[in-house]
Amino acid sequence: MPSSLNRLARKVPFRWFAGVVAVIGLGVSALFHGLAPVAAAQTPTVAPGKVIDAGPWKVTVVDTRLLSSSTGLKTTTDGDHWFAVVATVDDTTNDSREDMGDIVRLSHVAGLTAVAPQVILLASDATTLGYLNPGMPERVAFAWEQSSKVPLPTTAQIVIYGKTLRENSLDGTTDWLSPHVVADVTAPVLDKRT
Amino acid sequence: MARSNETGNSRVAGGVPMNGVAVNGVAVNGVAVNGWWRRNRWPLVALAPILALALTVSTYDHYREYWNSAPRTPVTAASDGWVSFANAEFRLDALATATKLTDDLGAPVHLPAGMAIWSAKISFQSTHPDPLFGCVLMLHDTAGQTYADNPAELTDLGVNFDFASCGPDTSTGKTPTTWTTTAYFVAPTSARPDGIQVTMDGHLPRYAWLTAR
Amino acid sequence: MTINNPPIYSHRRTGPPVTRLGRIGLRVGSAVLIIATLAIGTAFTSRQPGTEARERPFTVVGNVGKPVNARTFDMTVLSVRGAAIITDTNGPHDTSGVWIIVRVRLAARNAPTEVGYAVLVDAEGHTYRATGRIDQMLLGGRTLEPDIPVDGEVAFEVPVSVADDVSIRMAKDSDDQRMDAVAQSHLPITSAQVAEWHAATKPVTVASPAVSQ
Numbered sequence: 001m002p003s004s005l006n007r008l009a010r011k012v013p014f015r016w017f018a019g020v021v022a023v024i025g026l027g028v029s030a031l032f033h034g035l036a037p038v039a040a041a042q043t044p045t046v047a048p049g050k051v052i053d054a055g056p057w058k059v060t061v062v063d064t065r066l067l068s069s070s071t072g073l074k075t076t077t078d079g080d081h082w083f084a085v086v087a088t089v090d091d092t093t094n095d096s097r098e099d100m101g102d103i104v105r106l107s108h109v110a111g112l113t114a115v116a117p118q119v120i121l122l123a124s125d126a127t128t129l130g131y132l133n134p135g136m137p138e139r140v141a142f143a144w145e146q147s148s149k150v151p152l153p154t155t156a157q158i159v160i161y162g163k164t165l166r167e168n169s170l171d172g173t174t175d176w177l178s179p180h181v182v183a184d185v186t187a188p189v190l191d192k193r194t
Numbered sequence: 195m196a197r198s199n200e201t202g203n204s205r206v207a208g209g210v211p212m213n214g215v216a217v218n219g220v221a222v223n224g225v226a227v228n229g230w231w232r233r234n235r236w237p238l239v240a241l242a243p244i245l246a247l248a249l250t251v252s253t254y255d256h257y258r259e260y261w262n263s264a265p266r267t268p269v270t271a272a273s274d275g276w277v278s279f280a281n282a283e284f285r286l287d288a289l290a291t292a293t294k295l296t297d298d299l300g301a302p303v304h305l306p307a308g309m310a311i312w313s314a315k316i317s318f319q320s321t322h323p324d325p326l327f328g329c330v331l332m333l334h335d336t337a338g339q340t341y342a343d344n345p346a347e348l349t350d351l352g353v354n355f356d357f358a359s360c361g362p363d364t365s366t367g368k369t370p371t372t373w374t375t376t377a378y379f380v381a382p383t384s385a386r387p388d389g390i391q392v393t394m395d396g397h398l399p400r401y402a403w404l405t406a407r
Numbered sequence: 408m409t410i411n412n413p414p415i416y417s418h419r420r421t422g423p424p425v426t427r428l429g430r431i432g433l434r435v436g437s438a439v440l441i442i443a444t445l446a447i448g449t450a451f452t453s454r455q456p457g458t459e460a461r462e463r464p465f466t467v468v469g470n471v472g473k474p475v476n477a478r479t480f481d482m483t484v485l486s487v488r489g490a491a492i493i494t495d496t497n498g499p500h501d502t503s504g505v506w507i508i509v510r511v512r513l514a515a516r517n518a519p520t521e522v523g524y525a526v527l528v529d530a531e532g533h534t535y536r537a538t539g540r541i542d543q544m545l546l547g548g549r550t551l552e553p554d555i556p557v558d559g560e561v562a563f564e565v566p567v568s569v570a571d572d573v574s575i576r577m578a579k580d581s582d583d584q585r586m587d588a589v590a591q592s593h594l595p596i597t598s599a600q601v602a603e604w605h606a607a608t609k610p611v612t613v614a615s616p617a618v619s620q
Contacts, residue, residue: 096536122540125500130539135566136504172458306618309555339553342519346549347618382554
C-alpha cells in the first residue's frame, strides 16, 4: 500500500471506518429497493367449488351444513347438532394419508366445542374416515359438535390449511410439515337436519 | 532449550541426543529415528486399555437398556415349590393339554388339525394390596418358542373359557390372600411345553419361571 | 567420537530467509490445502445416504403360494378376488376404484405377534392402505401364535387404472416399518379380471380369519 494511505489508515479509528462502510452498504441497498416496504402476504379468498392447492391435498369446498341424524353420530350434549364442512379432498402424494384433520378450520362460527374437526365422515357410507388413498378423491364431511343455544349463521368462513414438503430438521427425513393458511372460503350454511 | 547429560553431550528437551550420535546407534541428520517410540512408549501401552474403557463407558447405558428390555434372568422356585416374585408367591400346580373344552352351548369343541390347547393351573398367595398388576403369562416350549394366554383362536372356536389373570378377584370388595387361575394357550401339536414365564414391566430383566411339580 | 555436525538447538527450518514470493506461495499453498480438504470432505458427506435411505425397511419378495419371511411372521398369499361393492353389518360400501380382496395365511414365527401394516403398492410405487371402512379382523389387534397359521382376507380399494399390477406388502408395525422386514408378493390380477370386478353388481363379504385347516 502507498505509505501515505498507510499513515492515514493508522490514524482513523476502526469504528469510523466500519460506520462509513455500513452507510455505503445501506446506500447501495436503497439503490436496489432494499429499503422499500414489503407488502404483507394476503390470504386468497376462493369461492366454493374451486380447487384449492393445499400441499399434499387438493381441496374443493362444496358447502357447510347441519348434518341429519341419519349419519348415526351422537352428540355429547343433548340438543346439540353437528356442523359440517363438506369438501372433496384428493391425496396428491404417493401414499395413503390420515392427517386430513389438519385441513379445515372454521372462523367466526359460534357454539363449537373444539377447534379441530371432531369427526371426519366419508360421505358415501358415513364411516369415519381413516386413510385417504392417492389418486382417489373422496367427498368428506368435517364435523364439529355445535351448541343449539347460538343462532344459526347463514354463511360460514372456512379456513383451508396446506403443508410444505421439506426436510424435517430433527431427523433429516422429508415430510409434509409447517401447516399454513392457503385460502379462505365463504360458503352458505344449509340446514339438513330433517 | 539444551541440557547436558552425564556424558557431556548437549540434548534437546525430550531426550534426542545431539551431535549426530544416537543412543541406540541409528542416526539420521543428527536425530535418532527410534526416539519417538521411546518417548511415547507408556502412552502407547496405555492406549489399548483406555480405548476399551472409553468404548465401554459410552455404550454401557445403551447396552444396559437393551438388556433390561426383555426377560433374561429367571427367578425359580424355592424348595417348597413356590416362586417369590413381585410381591407375591406363586406355583404351577398343573400343565397339561386341555381335553374337555366345550362351547357356550355345552357341545365339545372340534380342534383344527395340528393345534393343541394347553392349560396351566397356577396358585397365588400375597398380602400386598395390588400384587402382580399388569403381569403377562406366556407358555414356553422346549424349542424356545412362546405362546400368549387367552388366544384369539379359542374365541374363534367359540370355546367357553375364563380369561386368565394374575391378580386376585376383588369384585367382592375384599382382596383374598390366596387365589388360583387357569390360563389357556394354543400351540402346535409338535410343541413340547416346558414351563410358564411370568413377566412384569417394572421387574425386567427378571421374570418368574414356573415348571410343573 | 568425532563431532562433525553443529549442536542442534531447534528443529525449525534453517537456511536463507524465504523470499516474498516464497511467503506468498506458502500462504496460497495453505489456502489450497484447506479448500481441498473442505471439498473432499463435502464430496464424501454429500454422497452419504440420507436418513430415509439408511433407515429403509428390508423388503422380502416371494411368490404367491410361498411363505415370505417378515421376521416376526410368515405371510403366504393364497388367492385374490375383487368387487365393486363390499358389504358388512353397517351396509354396502362402494368405491370410485375397485375393491381388491387378498386371502393370506399368516403365522407367527417364534413369539406371539400382530400384523399392523398392510398396503397394496402399484407399479409406480404408490401405496394404498388396507381399508378402514370395514373392520379388518386379521390386522391390528389380532395376536398370532407361533406355527398356528391363520387364514383371512384383507380388503383394499385402489384406482381401476393400477389394479392389474399391484403387490401386497405386510409388516408388523402399522406406523413404523423402518429397518424392519416387509413381506411382499405380486398379485396375479389381469385387466380382464379388473374390468369384471369393476362391473360386478353383487356385494361381496370379506371373510373373517380362521385357523388354517
